[in-house]
Amino acid sequence: MKNDPIIKVEDLKVHFGLTKGIARKRIGTVKAVDGVSFSVEHGKTIGIVGESGCGKTTTGKAILRMVSASGGKVYFHNQDVLSMKRKEHDKIKRKIQMIFQDPYGSLDPRQSAFSIIKEVLVADGKKRSAEEVTKEVNELLVMVGLSEEMGERFPHELSGGQRQRIGIARALACHPEVIICDEPVSALDVSIQAQIINLLEKLQRELGLTYIFVAHDLAVVRHIADYVCIMYLGNIVEMMDSDEMFTKPLHPYTKALISAIPVVDYHLEKTRKRIELEGEIPSPINRPTGCPFHPRCPYAKERCSKEVPVMDNTDPKHPVCCFYYKDLNKETNN
Amino acid sequence: MTRKDKIKQFKTTFFSRGIISYLAVGFIALFLIAAIFAPILTPYKPNDMNLRNSLATPSIKHLLGCDLHGRDVVTRLLYGARVSLVVSVFSCDIGVMMGMALGLIAGYTNGPLSTIIMRYVDVQLAIPPMLFTITIGILVGHSILGLIFALSFGMLPSYIRLMYGLVLSLKQSDYITALKFANVKTSKIIVRHLLPNAFPTMMVTFTMNLGGTIMLESTLSFLGIGIQQPTATWGSMVADGYQYIFDRPMLAFAPGLCLLLVVLAFNIAGDSLRDAIDPRLRGKL
Numbered sequence: 156m157k158n159d160p161i162i163k164v165e166d167l168k169v170h171f172g173l174t175k176g177i178a179r180k181r182i183g184t185v186k187a188v189d190g191v192s193f194s195v196e197h198g199k200t201i202g203i204v205g206e207s208g209c210g211k212t213t214t215g216k217a218i219l220r221m222v223s224a225s226g227g228k229v230y231f232h233n234q235d236v237l238s239m240k241r242k243e244h245d246k247i248k249r250k251i252q253m254i255f256q257d258p259y260g261s262l263d264p265r266q267s268a269f270s271i272i273k274e275v276l277v278a279d280g281k282k283r284s285a286e287e288v289t290k291e292v293n294e295l296l297v298m299v300g301l302s303e304e305m306g307e308r309f310p311h312e313l314s315g316g317q318r319q320r321i322g323i324a325r326a327l328a329c330h331p332e333v334i335i336c337d338e339p340v341s342a343l344d345v346s347i348q349a350q351i352i353n354l355l356e357k358l359q360r361e362l363g364l365t366y367i368f369v370a371h372d373l374a375v376v377r378h379i380a381d382y383v384c385i386m387y388l389g390n391i392v393e394m395m396d397s398d399e400m401f402t403k404p405l406h407p408y409t410k411a412l413i414s415a416i417p418v419v420d421y422h423l424e425k426t427r428k429r430i431e432l433e434g435e436i437p438s439p440i441n442r443p444t445g446c447p448f449h450p451r452c453p454y455a456k457e458r459c460s461k462e463v464p465v466m467d468n469t470d471p472k473h474p475v476c477c478f479y480y481k482d483l484n485k486e487t488n489n
Numbered sequence: 490m491t492r493k494d495k496i497k498q499f500k501t502t503f504f505s506r507g508i509i510s511y512l513a514v515g516f517i518a519l520f521l522i523a524a525i526f527a528p529i530l531t532p533y534k535p536n537d538m539n540l541r542n543s544l545a546t547p548s549i550k551h552l553l554g555c556d557l558h559g560r561d562v563v564t565r566l567l568y569g570a571r572v573s574l575v576v577s578v579f580s581c582d583i584g585v586m587m588g589m590a591l592g593l594i595a596g597y598t599n600g601p602l603s604t605i606i607m608r609y610v611d612v613q614l615a616i617p618p619m620l621f622t623i624t625i626g627i628l629v630g631h632s633i634l635g636l637i638f639a640l641s642f643g644m645l646p647s648y649i650r651l652m653y654g655l656v657l658s659l660k661q662s663d664y665i666t667a668l669k670f671a672n673v674k675t676s677k678i679i680v681r682h683l684l685p686n687a688f689p690t691m692m693v694t695f696t697m698n699l700g701g702t703i704m705l706e707s708t709l710s711f712l713g714i715g716i717q718q719p720t721a722t723w724g725s726m727v728a729d730g731y732q733y734i735f736d737r738p739m740l741a742f743a744p745g746l747c748l749l750l751v752v753l754a755f756n757i758a759g760d761s762l763r764d765a766i767d768p769r770l771r772g773k774l
Contacts, residue, residue, distance in 0.1 A: 219670060248672050261663035265685050265768055271664075274681070275671040311769045322667075329671050 159233070160194035161365050162218070162251075162333055167191045167227035169210070169217050173440065185439045187213045189389035190227070195333075195382075200359065200366040202380030202397060204373060204412070208436055210389040211369045215335040218367070219251060220244065231333070249279060252326035256338040258318035262310040268321045269306030272296070276328040295324040300354055316347035323354065333365045340375060352379055373416060377401060385409050388447040389439060391466075395473045405475045405484055407452050446477070454483055503765040506757065513757035520751055524574045527567040535560065535568040535721045544737055553739045556729060562743055565721035569744065572722045573751070576633060577702040580640035585695050587641070588648020589687070593679065595649065596656025607653065610646040618643050622705065623714055631717045636709065640702055651694060655687040689763045696759020700752030707748060723748050 169188040172181050188210040195201045203211045217224045220236065229236045231247060239247075255261035262271055272292045277283065283291070293303045299320040310318055319339060326334055336355070340348040352375060358364055370376050376383055377397045385393045385408065393406040404410045411430040418424045432451045437443055443450050449459035458478055466474045477483075504510045523530065542559035545551055553562035595603040613621065622643035629635035659665060660683065668678050707724025709715030716722050723744040730740030 221666065245672055248670060252670055253667065255663040255667070257663060261667060263664045263682055263686070265682075274673060274677075275668065278668075278671045278673040309768045325667060325671075 159197075160230070161197045161232065162367065163194040163228075163230040163233075164214075164218065165192050165228045165230070167214065167217055167229060168225045169213050169222055170225040183440050186389050186442060187439055188217060188224075189442075191384075191386070191389070191391055192227075193382075193384050193391065193394065195365055195367060197332075197365055198359065198363050199381045200368055200379055202368045202370060202376035202383040203386060204370060204376050204383055205386035206371065206412075206436055208439070209386045210439075211371075211386050212337055214386075215253070215337050215367060215369050218335060219253060249329040250331055251333045251335065252329050252331040253335045253337060254319075254322055254326050254339045257342055258315050258322060259310075259342075261322050262318055264310050266309070267306065268296070268301075268308050268310070268313065271321060272306075272324050272328050275325050279329070292328075295327055298327065298358070299324045300350075314347075315343050316350060319343060319347075319351055320354065323351075323358070327358070327362070331364070333367065335367045335369070337369050338371065339368075341370065341372065348375065355379065373400065373412060385412070388436060388442065390447060390476065392448065392476045393474070399473060403473075405473065405480045406477050407454055407480075407483065408448050454479060499765050503761045505764065506761060509757060510761050513754040513761070516750055516754040517758055520570055520574065520754070523567045524570040527564075527571060531561065531564040531567055533561040533564040535565045536719045544733065544740075546737070547739060553743050554737060556726075556740055557733075560721075562726075562740065565726060566723070566744060566747060569721040569723045569726060570747070572633065572716055572720065573703050573706060573748075576636055576640065576706045576716075577699055580637045581644070581695060581699050581702050583637065583641040584644040584698070585648055585691060588645050589652050589684075589691060591645075592649045592652025593656055593683070596653045597660060597679070597683070606649065610649050610653075613646040614650070618647075619705075619708075623709065623712070626709060626714045631715070633716065636706065636715050640705060643705075644698055644702070648691070648694070651690065652687060655690055656683060659683050659686055689767060692763045692766075693759055696755050696762075699755045699759070703748060703752060 167188055168186070168190055171185040171187060173183040173185060174180060175182045191210070191214055193201060203214060205211045213222060216222045218229050218236070224237050227237070231251065234247070236244065236247070236251075262268075266274070269292055272295055273288055276291060276295075277288060292306065296303055296306055301317060301320055301324075305313070305317065310321070313321065322339075339355070340351050343351060355366065356379060359366065366379070368376060368380055377400055380397045383395055383397045383400050384391045385406065387408050393404070393409050395403070395405075400409070401413060404413050407430070411432050414427075414429045418427065430453060432453075434451055437447070437450060443460070445458075445460040445462055446452070446455070446464050449455040452459065456479065462478070464476050464478050466476050467480070468474045504514075537560065539555070539559035542551065542555040543557055545555040545559065547554045551561050551563070553566070555561055556565070591606050595606040622639050625639035625642055626636060629638055665678060665682060668682065703723075706715055707722065707727065710722045710724035711728040713728075715724065718725065726744040727741050727748075730737070730742075730744070734741050
C-alpha cells in the first residue's frame with residue numbers, strides 16, 4: 156500500500172469553448188490541457204515545468220476543481236475527485252490545498268495574519284475553545300518560521316517572503332495531505348526563494364506532505380522535485396527523475412529548455428551549442444497537426460507533422476513523447 | 490490592541506486632513522441640529538405669510554430678510570434642511586443598499602438572474618438619469634416618499650454596476666479562492682470578505698451621491714416636479730429667489746451657499762471615513 160499513488164491524474168483534459176456574439180455560437184475550443192496523466196506517491200514532490208501558457212497552472216486548478224475538467228480522472232486515495240458530488244467533495248476538499256503565486260493578492264488586505272489563519276482553521280467545524288484556537292494558530296505561525304507577534308500584523312506590513320509564509324500557514328491550517336504549489340517562489344527574490352524552498356522541504360519532512368510543484372524555474376524544480384513532468388501546449392512531453400533532467404534530457408523540447416539556462420562560465424558559454432527555438436508557442440486554439448512541438452522543433456521530420464506521437468514507455472521511469480528521440484540521442488552522444 | 494486604542498486611531502486617521510475635516514464634521518453637525526431643532530430655533534413658521542415684510546432687507550428681526558411673500562428666509566432655510574436631509578439620506582441609503590444587494594447577487598451567482606439584472610441595468614442606463622427621475626417623480630406624485638422613491642430608483646443602476654464589477658473582481662481573487670478550498674461558508678465569505686473589501690469604493694460613491702442627491706432634489710424642486718409649494722426646500726428657494734438676484738441677492742444666495750457647503754462637507758467626511766476604516770492607512774496619516 157505504501158507505494159500507492161496519493162494523487163493519480165489520468166488523461167485530464169480542460170477545454171474552454173470560445174463563443175462569439177449574442178447567440179453564443181461556438182467558434183473554437185481552447186485546449187488548455189489535453190490529456191495529461193501522472194501520479195504522485197505519498198510524501199513525494201512532482202514538478203510540472205513548461206513555458207507560459209502551456210497549461211501547467213490549469214492542471215493544478217483542475218485537480219482542485221477550480222476550473223471544470225472536460226474529461227479524464229483525478230484520483231485522490233483511489234477516489235475520483237472530479238466525478239464526486241459536491242457534498243462528497245466538500246469532505247475531502249481540505250486535504251488538497253494550494254499555495255498561490257502572488258503573495259500580495261492572496262491575502263485579504265483587511266485581515267490580520269492571525270485572523271487569516273484562524274478563519275481557515277476553524278472552518279473545519281470542530282469545536283475548540285478560544286485558547287485552543289490561539290494556541291494552534293500560534294503553532295502554525297512558528298512552524299512557518301514567523302514569530303507569534305507577527306499575527307497582529309496586516310498583510311501590507313509584511314514583506315513578500317513573510318506573506319508567502321502566511322500563505323503556507325493558511326494552507327497548513329487545513330491539515331492537508333497534498334499541496335499544489337502554483338509557482339510559489341517566482342514572485343520572490345532569490346534569497347527569499349531559497350528560504351521558502353527550504354521551508355517547504357522542512358514541512359514535507361515533518362508533516363509527510365505531498366507536493367505538486369508548478370514552476371518555470373528549472374533549477375528550483377530540480378532542487379525540490381523528485382519527479383518532473385515537462386509540459387508543452389497542454390501535453391506532457393517527457394517525464395523523468397529530477398536528477399535526469401539535466402544529465403539525460405531526451406525530448407528536444409526539454410533539451411531546448413535546459414540549454415536556455417544561461418551559464419555563468421564565459422568560455423563554456425561561448426563554446427557550448429545552444430538549441431534555439433524559433434517563434435512563439437502556438438495558440439492552443441489552432442493546434443498544429445501531428446506533434447504539437449514540430450513547428451519549432453529543430454529536428455522535425457515529415458512524419459512529425461502528420462502523426463501524433465504517443466508516450467514511449469520503453470523506460471517506464473522516463474517516458475518520452477517523440478518519434479525520433481532515440482536517433483537524436485545517438486547522434487549527440489557520439 | 491484595546492478598544493480605546495482603536496477608537497483613538499480611528500479619530501487620528503479620520504481627522505488627518507486637519508482643519509478641513511473638522512469643518513466638514515462641524516458643518517454636518519450644524520446641518521443635523523438645524524434640521525432636527527428647526528421649530529425651537531426660530532420664532533416664525535416657514536409658511537406664514539406677512540405681506541408687509543415682502544422682500545424685506547436683512548434686519549435684527551429677520552437676519553437674512555424675507556421673500557416675496559414675507560416669509561423669513563432663515564426659518565425657511567432651517568425647515569428646508571429637514572427636507573433635504575430626509576430626502577437625500579433616505580434615497581441614498583435605499584439606493585446603495587438595493588444596489589449592493591442586487592450587484593452582489595448578479596456578480597456572485599452569474600446565472601440567468603444575473604443576466605436579467607444586468608440587462609435591466611443597461612436599459613435604465615440608456616435613459617438619462619435626470620429624465621428617468623423626473624418621469625418616475627411625476628408618476629408617483631408630489632410627496633416626500635414619492636421623491637425618495639424616484640431618486641433612489643434613478644441612482645440604482647450605477648450602484649448595481651459598481652457593485653457587480655467589484656464582486657466580479659473580488660471573487661476571482663486568490664484569498665477568496667483559498668477560503669473556498671478551506672470549505673469556509675459562502676455566507677461568511679460574502680459578509681467577512683466581499684462586502685468589507687467592496688465597502689470603501691461604495692462608501693466614496695455613496696457620499697459623492699449624497700451631495701449629488703441634494704442637488705438633484707433641489708433641481709427637481711426648482712423645476713417644480715419635486716416637493717410642492719409652499720413647503721420650503723433649498724432648491725425651490727433658489728428658484729423663487731433668483732428673480733430678485735440683483736435687488737435681494739440673499740434670497741437665492743443663502744440657500745445656494747447652504748447647498749454648496751453641505752455637499753462639500755459630505756464629500757470630505759466620506760473620504761475621511763474611507764481612510765479611517767482602511768487598515769492599509771493605519772498609522773500613516
